[in-house]
Amino acid sequence: MPLIAIAKCSKLHDYEESVRRAGGEPWVLDLAADRPADVVARAGGLLLTSGGDVHPSLYGEAPHPTFSAAEPGRDAYEIELVRRALEAHLPIFAICRGIQLLNVARGGTLVQDIPSQLPGALKHKREGSDQPFTLAHEVWLESGSLLETLMRDSLSEGESCQVNSRHHQAIDATGEGLVTVATAPDGVIEAVEDPSRRFCLAVQWHPENFYRTGEFRALFEGFVKAATR
Secondary structure: OOEEEEOOOOOOHHHHHHHHHOOOEEEEOOOOOOOHHHHHHHOOEEEEOOOOEOOHHHHOOOOOOOOOEOOOOHHHHHHHHHHHHHHOOOOEEEEOHHHHHHHHHOOOOEEOOHHHHOOOOOOOEOOOOOHHHOOOEEEEEOOOOHHHHHHHHHOEOOOEEEEOOEOOOEEOOOOOOOEEEEEOOOOOEEEEEOOOOOOEEEEOOOHHHHOOOOOOHHHHHHHHHHHOO
16 A cells, blocks of 8 residues: 655644545655655655645736735745655645645746636636536546547547536646646646656546545545555
């Protein structure tokens, strides 16, 4: 059972349960105690999770009025995790803030606020008590990508699937080595991967919320399989 290092966030349960049901052992990281070098030496894979906005100074911009900071020190800590994980060829799976952090760590930039900076975009943030499970829009997957391969049995007409959504930011320019493998109908990037890596996949939606019903379990299973040493 591979040890999966999980970046700590405010809503950990679904990430932990998704890892367990895919056959991995969750290890929630302590920013103050778990040094990135030690994490990479012990873990079989790195799971980047949701949270506050990556600071725009890390990609050369001033904060937008909607900027909502992550926990102090989290950006630097997770960027160091990504750097060391890439050096060690550790499998990486990134979700929501995670896709944005991974992209910035590899030199990419972000759309800081979809509603104000992308006129005509879909609503990428749903509100309400049932919001985590609300399917907000479809995404179109790139044929032959790792994402499409893992999701193949769940795709509608072989190229799209419905996803939940709660983000006001998104990838703008992709970082080094990352390629876009899914978009929303409005053109917003919904997933990227690094095809040169054994497993480096990032999605903008929240597959962890569906651990009970299994719509996206194949993503976690593929990740945990890659993390098995």
